[in-house]
């Protein structure tokens with residue numbers, strides 16, 4: 064092991080990628096060092112996953128209270144004065160420091176991982192300086208994460224122009240907000256702010272959520288329309304106007320300039336990797352500013368690896384942590400590569416629900432397999448203007464999916480078309496599933512395992528043989544069992560293609 068400051072690997076950045084990679088290496092009997100300037104666990108608990116999860120839960124509660132208020136036995140609940148800034152104040156005071164303590168305790172005390180606290184500087188591929196101290200390592204792993212992309216337009220420096228990093232610091236609720244960017248972060252932010260009586264408009268340059276299944280996208284468009292969250296697609300944002308503080312967003316729509324008055328802007332047009340600290344090493348940088356790596360997470364410089372967001376999209380915890388683990392294995396001499404055959408599940412915060420997917424969309428599946436069988440509930444457009452607590456005689460599609468955990472039947476009985484969507488896609492020739500899509504509550508855990516089942520070539524016959532726990536958050540077992548008896552898989556007889564979920 065040599066002197067005290069010599070390590071088997073220096074993990075430069077202690078976020079999701081660095082913390083998990085270092086832990087794996089330590090568990091394997093080698094000596095890692097994490098260099099971290101802010102907090103172990105990285106941005107996840109500061110302003111990303113954990114923070115969004117918390118805010119989304121709060122927004123869900125607000126939405127559900129609004130939904131139930133005055134119905135059946137529920138009292139009238141006055142939600143006129145609820146506040147997003149109060150929600151984030153609790154996170155600032157409790158969540159951020161508590162997560163920080165937990166991550167530090169787990170890493171330093173429980174796992175006995177050494178941490179050099181402070182802003183690190185890479186001197187060469189074996190040497191790092193932190194706070195005047197020199198550390199050497201046989202390997203260097205760059206895991207410095209990513210940051211929000213700021214568009215090159217006037218006005219991004221005005222007060223109340225935010226990115227996800229500023230969300231935990233919101234002190235006064237805006238009244239009217241523009242979200243620039245309709246990807247999963249922007250759509251999630253819109254769905255989180257709106258329950259707090261904030262008028263939200265999303266401006267998207269192309270189309271929202273392009274990688275998601277059309278049924279899920281339609282559900283979201285319909286849900287946003289009902290909640291009066293406006294979406295404009297094909298809009299080019301040109302300028303943010305204001306006098307010290309934001310007053311409007313100027314955008315080009317159909318060749319004409321339009322102004323969207325607002326008192327806050329959330330920029331969510333993507334992430335760019337923090338690859339700059341590694342550039343002096345001569346590592347190859349790709350077109351997204353990412354450090355280019357191979358499937359073993361190696362850069363072009365021997366002994367230098369890059370993992371997590373700094374290695375470019377997709378920007379997921381699973382990718383960051385798993386690549387940390389792959390790197391640790393490679394450092395330990397176990398030749399390990401990223402396995403493309405295991406599909407990545409994804410999800411969107413959509414309070415009071417969430418959207419989740421894994422595998423192919425229906426359009427991708429049709430392109431690959433020709434005919435496909437679609438198992439979907441609801442199976443057609445819902446009744447327009449469906450009011451809570453009403454049964455519509457003989458209308459076959461009351462919007463039955465009940466995609467919920469705690470609120471499964473409540474969402475059906477009380478919700479105005481709020482009860483989600485189940486969708487599984489099967490290749491009828493092989494009888495294998497090729498994609499799963501869901502809008503609901505509580506199903507995302509299942510998608511971790513559905514990913515593995517897709518990789519294994521899971522068939523409708525195997526699914527129908529499972530033991531479901533009924534009611535459940537996703538109804539794939541029972542819905543599949545209804546047609547699994549078909550010798551030639553044809554699906555359900557009368558299933559219409561829903562144009563729009565209103």
Ligand SMILES: Cc1cc2nc3c(=O)[nH]c(=O)nc-3n(C[C@H](O)[C@H](O)[C@H](O)COP(=O)(O)OP(=O)(O)OC[C@H]3O[C@@H](n4cnc5c(N)ncnc54)[C@H](O)[C@@H]3O)c2cc1C
Nearest residue numbers: 076078079080100105106112183207208371372378379380
């Ligand atoms: C708003 C938002 C929500 C998200 N929600 C989810 C989600 O719900 N689920 C999911 O799977 N993914 C989510 N993601 C993606 C996920 O957060 C990232 O993929 C993940 O955090 C990447 O981890 P990382 O280790 O690469 O980076 P980070 O977690 O950012 O860690 C990088 C670390 O490096 C440190 N560092 C950088 N430079 C230096 C230096 N010079 N010296 C010392 N330390 C340094 C930083 O302080 C930081 O701690 C979300 C992303 C965003 C933007």
